[in-house]
Amino acid sequence: MTVSRPLVGWLYISPLMLVLIPFFVLPILVVLVASVFETDGFGGLIPTFTLANYRNVLTSALTFNLYYETVKFTVLTWFFTLILGFFIAYFLVFHVRNPLLAIGLFLICTVPFWTSNIIRMISWIPLLGKEGLINSALLRIGLIHEPLTFLLYSSFAVVVAYVHQLTIFMIVPIFNSMARIDKRVVEAAVDAGASRFDIMRLIVVPLSKSGIALGSIFVASIVMGDFFVTKVMSGGSSASVVGAFYEDISVLQYPSAAASAVVLTVILLAMVSLILRTVDIRKEITQ
Amino acid sequence: MKDPTRSSNGKRGLSRRSLLKGAAAAAGAAAGSGTITGFPTIWAQEIKDIELRHVGVSYSVVKAIGDQAAKDLGFKVTMQNLDTSAAINRFITQPNSVDIADLEGWQAKLAAKRGVIQGIQAKKIKEFDNFLPIFTKGELDGKKIPRQGISPYEALYVEKPDSTELHDGVTEWLTNVPQVYNADSIGYRPDLVGHTVTAWKDLIDPKFKGKAAILDVPAIGIMDAALCFESAGLIKYGNKGNMTKKEIDFTCDKLIELKKAGQFRATWTTFDQSVQLMAAGEVVIQSMWSPAVAAVRVKQIPCTYAPVNIKDGKEGYRGWCNGMGLMKHLTGKKLDAAYEYMNWYMSGWQGAFVSRYGYYSPVPSTAKKFMTPAEYTFWYEGKPAPEPVTDPYGVPMEVAGTVRDGGSFVDRVTNISCWNTLMDESAYMNKRWNDFKVA
Known part of the structure; x- marks a missing residue:
């Protein structure tokens, strides 16, 4: 029995389509439709076509402030996870000679992820609090006389929790692309008199670019789409884009929440496509 | 449950269960103890397959209560907890996934408006005449209960079973059966604050800079803030429960100013967070719920619930009340079971249970029967505890001689100055509240 080629193609992608x-697709469409409806203020949607929800979202200083806060956390988290992730991966790939040991250490990196990320986040609280371990220790050795309050319920605490949660998302793809760097290239560079810094700059970083890009996509989209860490670790003293439209939903303002969600989706898509322009992911995956 | 009295041809016999209940009822009536819970008027063999899903917030929909109800009534009761906003969204968008909706006044108003609940026939609620008139008439001892926000009385009645608008005034049909309520105020550390707190303005006193916290559920957090600002004499609100845009602006701008000055150490959204903030020494004063104060004290940390009695038209508690609403899809036996369930609820066991962590029953006369005289003295009469007080699960809470903060039940309830609500300008209020959060 012969099946026509296009049909085979469709069959191949059908499992994915059945999920997607x-x-x-359907939920996104529902959100899209809701975003142009009006609300009666009691959770009811009035089917019309209005751009008022978008106008309100896009012209509000609140939106700007929320994005400023969220992007701030995203950039800080991205920066620290990138530094940590890159050097951990570098160590595992280039300094641990025994591949078995490297895999073992790599697995150890995932140990914190055996518990829920909520528990991982909350466990920082007794450490960072006014009467927490760090403050008590510093007070006892006399380095400070008043507890440091910036440690908890602050932007600092938010970034700490995010970095702790998300560094693994940098390590994995960077480790993956670094592991594929042909060691002979590095050796050749050493023989040709390249310094460690040159090797890093001219070989390791360029060849890990796709891993860095993938890790950045993971980290940025998770932070942009999260509200819980910000809410808990900032002690409610900061807000996030998603947190704000969750509040909209709590007072049944579905259309404005939907419009905010669409705006966030568009911004994230733009961000991801920008990152993807710097690397050829397809090449990376099929290699 | 196997029923030996059921005849094999399926003809209805008198169930053993109702026989037992009947006998117990007679005995109970004779003894005047009233320890009887709902008397099933439907047959045990028909109800055993029924499952009621009671959905609502964790402090109101409690598993231990559902388990006891199932034991007493013979059908299955499942308690499901969601936070306030998830709950109202569930009731409205998936009404068929809920049987009994646990509703606050403002949620009852929304649920009626959306047509997801059905009117409850007042005369089928056995204890209805024994409900405190706060709920049924909007008054207590002839004194009108303030109606800022949405008072339980205001949200209680609809004109007809399928009305979508609340009705002002007594009718035959209810949107919900009130089941638990309380008066919220401030919790503080008496050892660190240094004086007795009786006014909301202490929460915004610069003395407690960086050591204060406020509730971050916009709809009610803003009322706590309003109580503070009114207490400090900064503004006089027309209705704290339904502010004008100008009042919202004033309140949120003031909150932003306080936040920038470093007044708030944090804001909290859940019961546990408020306990954590106080117990870990992060704050010394914050808006708080009565059982949360008790939970801090159980950890051997001194914490007092501020009595904020109304004076000069200022101060007062922020009241709330949760009631059970019947979803529209309930019919036939399931509807009968739901009525049985609600009648069981009001028959005292549940009332005593919630009283033991500081909340109140709308029918204290039945709750009293399930409490020891010492418990009733402490929790309702506001007199020194004659013996040590334990929580509903038997954990020791207070030593003998302790007096409940805020005094007697009547003292507290008559000093409620506003009720949990959703303002007409809630969308605007929410936006301004987020301005405060992100500032």
């Missing part, structure tokens, strides 16, 4: 259409 009901669980991604």
Whole structure:
């Protein structure tokens, strides 16, 4: 029995489509439709076509402030996870000679992820609090006389929790692309008199670019789409884009929440496509 | 449950269960103890397959209560907890996934408006005449209960079973059966604050800079803030429960100013967070719920619930009340079971249970029967505890001689100055509240 080529193609992608259409495309469409409706203020949607929800979202100083806060956390988290992730991966790939040991250490990096990320986040609280371990220790050795309050319920605490949660998302893809760097290239560079810094700059970083890009996509999209860490670790003293439209939902303002969600989706898509322009992911995956 | 009295041809016999209940009822009536819970008027063999899903917030929909109800009534009761906003969204968008909706006044108003609940026939609620008139008439001892926000009385009645608008005034049909309520105020560390707090303005006193916290549920957090600002004489609100845009602006701008000055150490959204903030020494004063104060004290950390009695038209508690609403899809036996369930609720066991962590029952006369005289003295009469007080699970809470903060039940309830609500300008208020959060 012969099946026509296009049909085979469709069959190949059908499992993916079966998942994507009901669980991604349809919900997004519902959100899109809701975003141009009006609300009666009691959770009811009035089917019309209005851009007022978008106008309100896009012209509000609140939106700007929320994005400023969220992008601030995203950039800080991205920066620190990148530094940590890059050097951990570098150590595992280039300094641990025994591949078995490297895999073992790599697995150890994932140990914190055996518990829920909420528990991992909350466990910082007794450490960072006014009467927490760090403050008590510093007070006892006499380095400070008043507890440091910036440690908890602050932007600092938010970034600490995010970095702790998300560094693994940098390590994995960077480790993956570094592991594929042909060691002979590095040796050749050493023989040709390249310094460690040159090797890093001219070989390791360029060849890890796709891993860095993938890790950046993970980290940025998770932070941009999260509200819980910000809410808990800032002690409610900061807000996030998602947190704000969750509040909209709590007072049944579905259309404005939907419009905010669409705006966030568009911004994230733009961000991801910008990152993807710097690397050829397709090449990376099929290699 | 196997029922030996059921005849094999399926003809209805008198169930053993109702027989037992009947006998117990007679005995109970004779003894005047009233320890009887709902008397099933439907047959045990028909109800055993029924499952009621009671959905609502954790402090109101409690598993231990559902388990006891199931034991007493013979059908299955499942308690499901969601936070306030997830709950109202569930009731409205998936009404068929809920049987009994646990509703605050403002949620009852929304649920009625959306047509997801059905009117409850007042005369089928056995204890209805024994409900405190706070709920049924909007008064206590002839004194009108303030109606800033949405008072339980205001949200209680609809004109007809399928009305979508609340009705002002007594009718035959209810939106919900009130089941638990309380008066919220401030919790503080008496050892660190240094004086007795009786006014909301202490929360915004610069003395407690960086050591104060406020509730971050916009709809009610803003009322706590309003109580503070009114207390400090900064503004006089027309209705704290339904502010004008100008009042919202004033309140949020003031909050932003305080935040920038470093007044707030944090804001909290859940019960546990408020306990954590106080117990870990992060704050010394914050808006707080009564059982949260008790939870701090159980950890051997001194914490007092501020009595903020109304004076000169200022201060007062922020009241709230949760009641059970019947979802529209309930019919037939399931509807009968739901009525049985609500009648069981009001028959005292649940009232005594919630009283033991500081909340109140709308029918104290039945709750009293399930409490020891010492418990009732402490929790309702506001007199020194004659013996040590334990929480509903038996954990020791207070030593003998302790007096409940805020005094007697009547003292507290008559000093409620506003009720949990959703303002007409809630969308605007929410936006301004987020301005405060992000500032």
